[in-house]
Amino acid sequence: QVQLVQSGAEVKKPGSSVKVSCKSSGDTVNTYIIAWVRQVPGQGLEWMGEIIPMFGTANYGQKFQGRVTLTADKSTRTVYMGLSSLASEDTAVYYCARHYYDNSGYNWFDPWGQGTLVTVSS
């Protein structure tokens, strides 16, 4: 069974960058798609983008295009989410999740990492 473990909380200054990791175990995760979902405190869930670790190919939500970079290290089964030009509005919990596809191509997010709080403050 796939398990996703994320790196710890971060505090960053406005204008800086952050890199959050998501390490997987329990299955051949490199064949899956790993997505990143953001949750601003008190608000809902927002898909940011996702990556296929096996090929290193990523696609991004329009809102985050140009500021988010997803990378993967197949040898350690770790996916990284980098977010640049941080502003206070980026203060949020960032989750990784497996974007699971069944044999018919239908898909959903399961399981999820525990989340990483990124606080942007001067």
Add this chain to the structure above:
Amino acid sequence: SYELTQPPSVSASPGQTARITCSGDALPNQYGHWYQQKPGQAPVLVIYKDSERPSGIPERFSGSSSGTILTLTISGVQAEDEADYYCQSADSDSTNWVFGGGTKLTVL
């Protein structure tokens, strides 16, 4: 951009049935899924493909879809079911993955 609309809150007494709806124009052609999120925890999948229940999810959780409305039903609500519930689906082109705004279920 595509949106899924949920009521902000729903309440039910223990043992009653709670229903949470989610509306979206593409739902007639796209499967919908439901996630439960308790305070300080990550979301957990409770229903996928409109009405399928993952292993480990209690039978009191069920889902259905009709036209542009997706519904999560919790039969015999328990105190432990108090949480935020999010629906999720894709737009008509399956290029954007969208979540509803979330519904807070309060168990009275």
